[in-house]
Amino acid sequence: MTQNIAPSPPPLFRLPPDRRPDVPVLFEGQTLLALKGETVASLLLRHVDAGAFRREERRGEARAPLCLMGVCFDCLVTIDGQDNQQACLIAVKPGMRIARQLTAGGAL
Amino acid sequence: MSVQDHVDIAVIGGGLVGAALAYGLRRQGQRIALFDEGDSAFRASRGNFGLVCAGGKGGQLDDYAPWALQGVEVWKDFGDRLVAETGIDIELEQNGLPVFCPDPAALAERVAMMERLQRRSGLAFEVHSPAEIDRYMPGVSADVPGAVFCAIDGAANPMLLLRALHASLLTGDAVLRRDARVERLEAVSGGYRLVTAQGVTRCERVVLAAGLGNLGLGQDLGVTLPIKPMRGQILVTERCPPRMKVPSEHVRQTRDGTYLLGGSWEDVGFDTGTTAEVTRAIARRAISYFPFLSTVRLVRSWSALRILAPDNAPIYDEIAPGAFLVTCHSGVSLAAIHAGKVAGWIADGALPAEADPFRLGRFAD
Amino acid sequence: MTEPDLLIIGGGIAGLSAAATARDLGLSVTLADERPAPGGNILAGAEAPPKGIASALTRRGAALIAAARAADFRPATQALRIDADLAVQLVTGTGPVETLHPKRLLLATGAVERPVPLPGATLPGVMMAGAAQLLLKTSGALPAGRTILAGSGPLLLLVARQLLAAGVRPVALVETTPHQSLGQLVATLPAARHAPGLVAQGAGMTLALRRAGVPWLRQASALTIQGTGRVETLRFHDAKGRAQELAADLVLLHDGVIPQDQATRLLHCAEDWHPGRQAYEPRADLWGETSRAGVFVAGDCAGVRGALAAEQAGILAALQIAHQLGRIDAGKRDALAREPRRLLDRQSAFRPFLDARFPPRLADPAGAEESQVICRCEGVTAGALRMAIRQGATGADQLKSFTRCGMGRCQGRSCSLAMTRILASETGTAMEDLRRQGVRAPLKPVPLGQIAQEGEA
Numbered sequence: 065m066t067q068n069i070a071p072s073p074p075p076l077f078r079l080p081p082d083r084r085p086d087v088p089v090l091f092e093g094q095t096l097l098a099l100k101g102e103t104v105a106s107l108l109l110r111h112v113d114a115g116a117f118r119r120e121e122r123r124g125e126a127r128a129p130l131c132l133m134g135v136c137f138d139c140l141v142t143i144d145g146q147d148n149q150q151a152c153l154i155a156v157k158p159g160m161r162i163a164r165q166l167t168a169g170g171a172l
Numbered sequence: 173m174s175v176q177d178h179v180d181i182a183v184i185g186g187g188l189v190g191a192a193l194a195y196g197l198r199r200q201g202q203r204i205a206l207f208d209e210g211d212s213a214f215r216a217s218r219g220n221f222g223l224v225c226a227g228g229k230g231g232q233l234d235d236y237a238p239w240a241l242q243g244v245e246v247w248k249d250f251g252d253r254l255v256a257e258t259g260i261d262i263e264l265e266q267n268g269l270p271v272f273c274p275d276p277a278a279l280a281e282r283v284a285m286m287e288r289l290q291r292r293s294g295l296a297f298e299v300h301s302p303a304e305i306d307r308y309m310p311g312v313s314a315d316v317p318g319a320v321f322c323a324i325d326g327a328a329n330p331m332l333l334l335r336a337l338h339a340s341l342l343t344g345d346a347v348l349r350r351d352a353r354v355e356r357l358e359a360v361s362g363g364y365r366l367v368t369a370q371g372v373t374r375c376e377r378v379v380l381a382a383g384l385g386n387l388g389l390g391q392d393l394g395v396t397l398p399i400k401p402m403r404g405q406i407l408v409t410e411r412c413p414p415r416m417k418v419p420s421e422h423v424r425q426t427r428d429g430t431y432l433l434g435g436s437w438e439d440v441g442f443d444t445g446t447t448a449e450v451t452r453a454i455a456r457r458a459i460s461y462f463p464f465l466s467t468v469r470l471v472r473s474w475s476a477l478r479i480l481a482p483d484n485a486p487i488y489d490e491i492a493p494g495a496f497l498v499t500c501h502s503g504v505s506l507a508a509i510h511a512g513k514v515a516g517w518i519a520d521g522a523l524p525a526e527a528d529p530f531r532l533g534r535f536a537d
Numbered sequence: 538m539t540e541p542d543l544l545i546i547g548g549g550i551a552g553l554s555a556a557a558t559a560r561d562l563g564l565s566v567t568l569a570d571e572r573p574a575p576g577g578n579i580l581a582g583a584e585a586p587p588k589g590i591a592s593a594l595t596r597r598g599a600a601l602i603a604a605a606r607a608a609d610f611r612p613a614t615q616a617l618r619i620d621a622d623l624a625v626q627l628v629t630g631t632g633p634v635e636t637l638h639p640k641r642l643l644l645a646t647g648a649v650e651r652p653v654p655l656p657g658a659t660l661p662g663v664m665m666a667g668a669a670q671l672l673l674k675t676s677g678a679l680p681a682g683r684t685i686l687a688g689s690g691p692l693l694l695l696v697a698r699q700l701l702a703a704g705v706r707p708v709a710l711v712e713t714t715p716h717q718s719l720g721q722l723v724a725t726l727p728a729a730r731h732a733p734g735l736v737a738q739g740a741g742m743t744l745a746l747r748r749a750g751v752p753w754l755r756q757a758s759a760l761t762i763q764g765t766g767r768v769e770t771l772r773f774h775d776a777k778g779r780a781q782e783l784a785a786d787l788v789l790l791h792d793g794v795i796p797q798d799q800a801t802r803l804l805h806c807a808e809d810w811h812p813g814r815q816a817y818e819p820r821a822d823l824w825g826e827t828s829r830a831g832v833f834v835a836g837d838c839a840g841v842r843g844a845l846a847a848e849q850a851g852i853l854a855a856l857q858i859a860h861q862l863g864r865i866d867a868g869k870r871d872a873l874a875r876e877p878r879r880l881l882d883r884q885s886a887f888r889p890f891l892d893a894r895f896p897p898r899l900a901d902p903a904g905a906e907e908s909q910v911i912c913r914c915e916g917v918t919a920g921a922l923r924m925a926i927r928q929g930a931t932g933a934d935q936l937k938s939f940t941r942c943g944m945g946r947c948q949g950r951s952c953s954l955a956m957t958r959i960l961a962s963e964t965g966t967a968m969e970d971l972r973r974q975g976v977r978a979p980l981k982p983v984p985l986g987q988i989a990q991e992g993e994a
């Protein structure tokens with residue numbers, strides 16, 4: 065059974081005012097500005113509700129990054145067309161295309 | 173701790189062969205004890221591909237062809253009963269199985285062999301083009317020359333099969349000795365004595381079903397067995413959405429959605445490691461059959477040792493009075509017939525003429 | 538064929554300091570780390586630390602990182618398989634696999650936070666406290682909503698204080714650390730004596746939290762997290778056993794750290810159960826060489842002793858490797874090792890104090906409810922594991938194959954220790970006597986196409 069990712073309470077994280085993101089990336093068709101060198105997970109945690117990047121493939125439960133150090137595999141996203149990449153280990157690049165994996169079973 | 177007990181039949185080996193025999197013997201009303209090694213044992217049962225198949229079996233021993241076919245034919249009843257008894261879904265499917273051939277020459281060779289086997293056993297097969305394969309395994313490369321398809325073949329989940337067989341032995345009076353490697357097997361008057369670290373068991377009959385462990389047990393009874401290990405490496409991928417309707421010999425999608433990719437044949441003794449070279453070769457072949465696999469992630473690789481007789485066929489024999497030897501490579505395909513007919517032979521205490529082609533005598537010269 | 542003298546896996550403080558020492562002694566060094574930037578956990582973001590994080594250590598770290606960047610440093614690079622002859626397959630990003638043949642291998646893969654199988658721990662909005670700290674260090678990002686810190690360990694208190702310093706006031710700090718009697722604390726004093734600075738640092742941390750007036754609930758137990766699709770509340774029992782409930786958007790959990798040991802386990806390095814630290818640790822000699830000749834460990838992956846110890850352990854490993862490769866004689870090695878060893882011993886002596894003060898308490902898998910998910914990837918519950926054990930899976934590998942626990946994408950990283958704990962308690966076996974689940978190549982999931990490409994023109 066898939067459960068809904070709740071609509072819009074704010075994302076889990078924010079930047080302090082002195083940080084100025086200026087690297088444009090494309091998130092599901094929308095341009096977001098990232099900090100130079102930050103990871104995709106770091107960026108998305110400021111933009112995705114509850115940080116839910118994916119649904120796991122057995123039951124479609126929403127999952128969000130837990131460890132940010134490559135251990136839990138709950139941060140998987142599609143980057144430039146390749147599925148199941150660990151968002152916490154990949155740095156943003158200008159023009160990178162990023163998408164959540166919200167259908168149970170990935171985007172294959 | 174020292175255990176002293178007495179049973180009718182002791183089965184040595186808790187892999188797919190021993191567990192299927194134990195299961196069958198229980199159904200025949202025998203009081204059995206099953207001896208199994210600990211976690212570090214060489215376990216072909218845990219490392220295999222799970223195919224239930226008759227296609228191709230008997231290439232070097234004619235009589236194996238009808239036997240393998242019979243084994244596959246009785247699988248469904250056996251599987252249904254096991255699932256009903258244990259509640260463990262062993263994921264059996266018999267919707268057919270293609271064997272891919274890398275080039276036209278290999279395809280012609282395979283067809284010639286299947287024709288020969290068909291004359292012996294009546295096993296039906298078809299030759300499929302990539303377009304036909306694509307209907308049940310979508311995404312197959314148009315460059316594949318073709319596959320030989322047997323409609324009766326299929327696959328089960330070998331780990332759940334093993335688990336179900338073990339679970340079934342928990343009920344009733346079977347004696348289960350886990351982490352109990354049989355160190356010594358001795359003939360004594362009226363039967364056999366099994367010595368483990370935990371103690372001694374006396375039995376009237378003993379079944380040697382310990383895979384490669386049978387080499388040492390046979391030696392205890394003065395018999396040298398012509399079996400040897402043949403390593404197979406297997407790769408498994410992450411879960412993917414369901415796509416494949418049937419398994420094939422080297423690529424199968426499991427019920428969980430993972431792909432299993434096999435299977436090397438390496439004569440490297442008792443080494444259960446994996447190698448970069450074979451991993452690469454298996455990945456390349458799988459991608460050449462199914463190009464979409466190139467973006468699917470490998471999660472794990474392992475190897476297991478096939479237990480191989482010179483003609484790849486099973487061995488059934490009574491190597492000393494009341495000491496039965498059962499060893500084979502295809503423990504999944506033959507699980508049903510081992511639990512049925514072969515367990516029946518052992519319960520009766522004698523092998524019938526039907527077993528003759530599978531005796532050790534065939535390797536005599 | 539690429540044949541560096543030394544290949545280091547892991548660019549945390551241990552790997553970085555080993556690389557610097559080895560290069561100073563004339564060795565050719567390749568340093569690989571799966572993260573996009575060097576620094577590991579303690580030095581993450583050390584090149585441009587946010588306010589309140591900079592310290593003498595980060596300044597030293599920035600110098601080490603600058604040195605590493607001048608060498609053969611490979612970011613975003615994963616070690617996939619390591620063979621007995623030390624052939625190591627590396628893969629960078631989406632490129633093809635490359636095999637290196639180093640003369641010596643140093644594993645400096647650091648620590649990971651102890652997995653916490655708690656009810657509700659898979660809900661979005663649950664994160665490890667160390668993860669929040671990494672975000673703070675690398676991007677300055679701060680929790681945006683109601684935040685609770687829960688669990689035990691020095692890191693939990695440190696993160697609380699760092700958040701306060703950055704202007705974020707947590708809703709509460711829910712500590713599961715047990716009450717310690719005066720006697721218990723006195724017993725650990727000899728250890729504390731070795732590093733009075735660290736004890737004072739701890740006391741300072743406590744004071745800062747008190748001053749800020751963050752509700753601090755001690756000796757909490759029976760934590761569960763509720764919510765539909767995301768975290769809504771944290772429930773627990775307070776010190777008096779009363780049920781409590783707090784609303785939250787983000788729950789940061791922590792229960793100590795354990796070695797990241799996939800690589801040493803892949804290599805079948807001998808390991809021991811460390812009862813004080815409640816973790817398995819690879820067995821190593823005074824220089825960090827494991828039971829596999831030529832394979833060294835340094836830093837937290839060899840047993841968690843903290844950043845300052847990791848820095849010295851990296852230097853010691855590099856000295857011995859330089860000696861084995863004939864660059865320095867034993868006399869020079871020992872002379873150079875004197876000061877690092879003194880510092881390392883001092884850190885190690887302090888450790889029992891922390892181990893005793895902060896035992897893991899948040900989620901004991903042995904006592905988990907039947908419905909508790911142990912394997913996050915495959916959804917295997919404690920009940921399913923116990924049932925399979927009753928059905929004959931009395932070893933860790935058999936248990937894995939009967940249940941799929943540990944067969945998912947994380948390859949057992951999040952569940953292996955918890956599963957072993959359940960196996961131990963169900964079978965009445967001591968942790969030190971259990972053979973753990975095997976680790977298989979590849980060390981991280983990798984597309985088949987990248988493997989197939991190796992060596993293709």
Ligand SMILES: Cc1cc2nc3c(=O)[nH]c(=O)nc-3n(C[C@H](O)[C@H](O)[C@H](O)COP(=O)(O)OP(=O)(O)OC[C@H]3O[C@@H](n4cnc5c(N)ncnc54)[C@H](O)[C@@H]3O)c2cc1C
Pocket residue numbers: 546547548549550551552569570571572576577578579580614615616645646647648649650666667668670692695794797800835836837838842843844845847980
């Ligand atoms: C979340 C967290 C927060 C901490 N915060 C503090 C703190 O504030 N203060 C303090 O004193 N101590 C802290 N510690 C402890 C401190 O970080 C460690 O003692 C110290 O970092 C150990 O250094 P290291 O080099 O051994 O490991 P790490 O710094 O963890 O570095 C290991 C590196 O290896 C890489 N790696 C791992 N496996 C592979 C692989 N297979 N292939 C390629 N690369 C790999 C990792 O990406 C990582 O960069 C913290 C620990 C954790 C886990």
Ligand code: FES
Pocket residue numbers: 105128129130131132133134135136137138139140150151152153
């Ligand atoms: S957040 Fe855990 S692997 Fe990325």
